[in-house]
Amino acid sequence: MALDSKVPEGPIKDKWTDYKNHIDLVNPANKRNIDIIVVGTGLAGGSAAATLAELGYNVKAFAYQDSPRRAHSIAAQGGINAAKNYQGDGDSNYRLFYDTVKGGDYRSREANVHRLAEVSGNIIDQCVAQGVPFARDYGGLLDNRSFGGVLVSRTFYAKGQTGQQLLLGAYSAMNRQIARGKIEMFNRHEMLDVVKVGGKARGIIARNLITGEIERHSAHAVVIATGGYGNVYFLSTNAMGSNATAAWKIHKKGAYFANPCYTQIHPTCIPRSGDYQSKLTLMSESLRNDGRIWVPAKLEDAKAIQQGKLKPTDIAEADRDYYLERRYPAFGNLVPRDVASRAAKERCDAGYGVNATGEAVYLDFAFAIDRYGKEQAKIHGIKDASAAKIYELGQAIVEAKYGNLFQMYEKIVDENPYKTPMMIYPATHYTMGGVWVDYNLMTTVEGLYCIGEANFSDHGANRLGASALMQGLADGYFVLPYTIGDYLSHDIRTGKIPTDTPEFDAVEKEVKDRIDFFINNKGTKSVDYFHKRLGKVMWDKVGMSRNAKGLTEAMAEIKAIREEFWKEVKVPGTANEMNPELEKAGRVADFLELGELFAKDALNREESCGGHFREESVELDGEQKGEAKRDDVNYAYVAAWEYKGEPADAVLHKEELEFKDIELKQRSYK
Amino acid sequence: MDNMNLTLKIWRQKDQSSKGQMVDYKVTDISEHMSFLEMMDVLNEQLVNSGEEPVAFDHDCREGICGMCSLYINGEAHGPDRGITTCQLHMRMFNDGDTITIEPWRAAAFPVIKDLVVDRMAFERIQQAGGYISVNTSGNTQDANSLPISKIAADEAMDAAACIGCGACVASCKNSSAMLFVGAKVSQYALLPQGQVEATERVKNMVAQMDLEGFGNCTNTGACEVECPKGISLDNIARMNREFMKANVKG
Numbered sequence: 001m002a003l004d005s006k007v008p009e010g011p012i013k014d015k016w017t018d019y020k021n022h023i024d025l026v027n028p029a030n031k032r033n034i035d036i037i038v039v040g041t042g043l044a045g046g047s048a049a050a051t052l053a054e055l056g057y058n059v060k061a062f063a064y065q066d067s068p069r070r071a072h073s074i075a076a077q078g079g080i081n082a083a084k085n086y087q088g089d090g091d092s093n094y095r096l097f098y099d100t101v102k103g104g105d106y107r108s109r110e111a112n113v114h115r116l117a118e119v120s121g122n123i124i125d126q127c128v129a130q131g132v133p134f135a136r137d138y139g140g141l142l143d144n145r146s147f148g149g150v151l152v153s154r155t156f157y158a159k160g161q162t163g164q165q166l167l168l169g170a171y172s173a174m175n176r177q178i179a180r181g182k183i184e185m186f187n188r189h190e191m192l193d194v195v196k197v198g199g200k201a202r203g204i205i206a207r208n209l210i211t212g213e214i215e216r217h218s219a220h221a222v223v224i225a226t227g228g229y230g231n232v233y234f235l236s237t238n239a240m241g242s243n244a245t246a247a248w249k250i251h252k253k254g255a256y257f258a259n260p261c262y263t264q265i266h267p268t269c270i271p272r273s274g275d276y277q278s279k280l281t282l283m284s285e286s287l288r289n290d291g292r293i294w295v296p297a298k299l300e301d302a303k304a305i306q307q308g309k310l311k312p313t314d315i316a317e318a319d320r321d322y323y324l325e326r327r328y329p330a331f332g333n334l335v336p337r338d339v340a341s342r343a344a345k346e347r348c349d350a351g352y353g354v355n356a357t358g359e360a361v362y363l364d365f366a367f368a369i370d371r372y373g374k375e376q377a378k379i380h381g382i383k384d385a386s387a388a389k390i391y392e393l394g395q396a397i398v399e400a401k402y403g404n405l406f407q408m409y410e411k412i413v414d415e416n417p418y419k420t421p422m423m424i425y426p427a428t429h430y431t432m433g434g435v436w437v438d439y440n441l442m443t444t445v446e447g448l449y450c451i452g453e454a455n456f457s458d459h460g461a462n463r464l465g466a467s468a469l470m471q472g473l474a475d476g477y478f479v480l481p482y483t484i485g486d487y488l489s490h491d492i493r494t495g496k497i498p499t500d501t502p503e504f505d506a507v508e509k510e511v512k513d514r515i516d517f518f519i520n521n522k523g524t525k526s527v528d529y530f531h532k533r534l535g536k537v538m539w540d541k542v543g544m545s546r547n548a549k550g551l552t553e554a555m556a557e558i559k560a561i562r563e564e565f566w567k568e569v570k571v572p573g574t575a576n577e578m579n580p581e582l583e584k585a586g587r588v589a590d591f592l593e594l595g596e597l598f599a600k601d602a603l604n605r606e607e608s609c610g611g612h613f614r615e616e617s618v619e620l621d622g623e624q625k626g627e628a629k630r631d632d633v634n635y636a637y638v639a640a641w642e643y644k645g646e647p648a649d650a651v652l653h654k655e656e657l658e659f660k661d662i663e664l665k666q667r668s669y670k
Numbered sequence: 671m672d673n674m675n676l677t678l679k680i681w682r683q684k685d686q687s688s689k690g691q692m693v694d695y696k697v698t699d700i701s702e703h704m705s706f707l708e709m710m711d712v713l714n715e716q717l718v719n720s721g722e723e724p725v726a727f728d729h730d731c732r733e734g735i736c737g738m739c740s741l742y743i744n745g746e747a748h749g750p751d752r753g754i755t756t757c758q759l760h761m762r763m764f765n766d767g768d769t770i771t772i773e774p775w776r777a778a779a780f781p782v783i784k785d786l787v788v789d790r791m792a793f794e795r796i797q798q799a800g801g802y803i804s805v806n807t808s809g810n811t812q813d814a815n816s817l818p819i820s821k822i823a824a825d826e827a828m829d830a831a832a833c834i835g836c837g838a839c840v841a842s843c844k845n846s847s848a849m850l851f852v853g854a855k856v857s858q859y860a861l862l863p864q865g866q867v868e869a870t871e872r873v874k875n876m877v878a879q880m881d882l883e884g885f886g887n888c889t890n891t892g893a894c895e896v897e898c899p900k901g902i903s904l905d906n907i908a909r910m911n912r913e914f915m916k917a918n919v920k921g
Contacts (some may be wrong), residue, residue, distance in 0.1 A: 047807065065736070065738060066738065067737075067835065069737070071833060072730070074731065119809070122809035124814045125811045128806075128813040130803055131827075134814075136819060136825075158831075159828055163735075164735055165831055168831060172797070175794075175798045175802050178798050179799065210783055237733040240730055240731075241730050274701055276711070277708070277837040279733075326828070411754055446892045477807050572723050578685075578783060
């Protein structure tokens, strides 16, 4: 099947408006006869469910947690971008569009990104109307902060918990519709497969996680909003339950999976402390606004720190290497995430790491505290303020900005980050790749949509900070409600979709057979044993830096782990009860396939772009020596993979990317 | 500090209709840098490998924000540390040789589903009763900056909105009252001009639902505030009471 992105004709700034003017609409009376399933209740799924219900459709929403409010969007800290230009610093829709395409290293679809920028301002209006308590200045207007990779302040925030506040906004909109009966909410339910009837998505099979009951749900369209696949690495900043099962199951039923190798390794996470580690904790990269990143300039100092013989505060200013400021004078500590992460890995691999594992760098707030302290002293007219007073004033400002992050750090690491620099190291955070969708956000299966992090569309090869929340809400509040209506306008005479059909029988049997297999296998090793092994292969060979040899090995190793998993996995308990091990088994089985496709995609893409760094593709000389080298001649395409039985046999379909409005340039943050 | 050996006394209950009991387990070689739930992972890996059923407990984000984790540890919601959830509790708070008692939230309105997992749907229904502002989600609202809101009100609303809905307040209260939770939800909207329009109905409906769910009354003990992982203040209960009185005067 040839890929058709269905991008409307016309100038980029008019595409979305013209599109909306010409699509088919469903009249309100007919909407009442149409059912939509939304799987996942994070920012994308939650906002979509609420909006579709408000439009009048009957929505069934599914979450594996006990409340929609617990979806992992909740953990986003830093903020949400919008081209409001409230700061008057030259921002515009075009600039947000440009920054996002550039930040994505020219591997995203222009038309989608422009639409995202166009609706960004509306998101803020919407959220304020819902009562989201964004930070404000003393004049009562909304405050902004700046974020990595851009030169304007366009990020709106709610303390260090923007994700929670935006999700509570979407959740409150959902609650209003649940109360009206327009959303039927299925908490503690997990989608285990999609059901197609006549080639169209017409329902799902879900498991009630309390009783183990397998349920059939039908609808006229199915929306997948189940987030990313970062947990393929075992250790990531995702929630423990975050999984790729819905996305992978639809892939196996005909939805192409695009660019799995585009993964974001976030630079500011708390370093790993031991083998028992279950997850990694991210700290908002907004910290890079005020923190300066460094390692010791001398190897002997780094060794002494690793052995606990020196403290960071013992290292003289001249003996510190502020390597981001050194390598990238224009952007300094605010380079995009992929650049910051690789630079940290480079220093640590060279032996300059600053904790016992050698995998950590410093993020230092001493300068910010001093700068803010002096500013405050001036504001309050304190003459000849003592160093202690300046510190006190400055600490108060830093605390107001990042207090909860500092507290979180202290609780985990047991060190006071006001007094001693934080330690950070990169960790898997976000997956730009995902289910391929067209301009309508529809997958290659008719009537099957994919929104938010679960799809591939807007961030190209690398996502800018504070853009995930923007995309999730844009898809859910403002894009999908239009595009899905155009499709459903052809379904007004269809009537209720029955579930007592051979199509539902067949998929339900597949689901039940797999569950029975796990329960009856009686193997010798736990699910986590296999997940950890998969994670290690992914991190070592498909992590921040990749090469052909490692990727080829990774594919073979993942296949071998998968085969052993199906022989030896052990799942205690029964199918007809709450059984967390059984839930994990199904998810890890899917990660064991996805991981191999991920490595295959990374092997195919013989260029370095965004979060995908191929050691074979670097600049060999000049100012950019050693930096990532993109290959626009051969790789300016979206790699969409079609499932053919084994991940290694997946067939590549290319969507060539056209850049009519932005000139392709090698990224430079120097 | 050397690694620890611990005795765990854990509530085991097959399902909602079964009778539960405390069961003793031993874990060894626990590092002080482990989180409490990583220690539980160690126990569960041990149980799976020895052919026993692992302990079911709720958890997800493991960074203190989703509100899923819910353990009552040594008689305290979220354990002995302050200002954190169970997933942020670290084993450095315990000593080698300790016996740790681990129970689910105990409240009539939070029935046990299995082992340490409880049903918090009552919280959902309270929010569905009025925990929202009735604007449509079309995006055709007024510009976000057309309504200035004082920084103090915005910050206070933010403090109330920090509630993660974990239920520690209910578990800590001798009356199993949900007043801190509902107070926080009412306050977020009461403090903002957007919330004024529906203020009367909101507080009446949410309080009515709270009573219907079987939560107890507030007797100003303040245990909820102490155990709240997000530092939600008792002021929110006072504000809710004022809102409730105002609403009843208005009729």
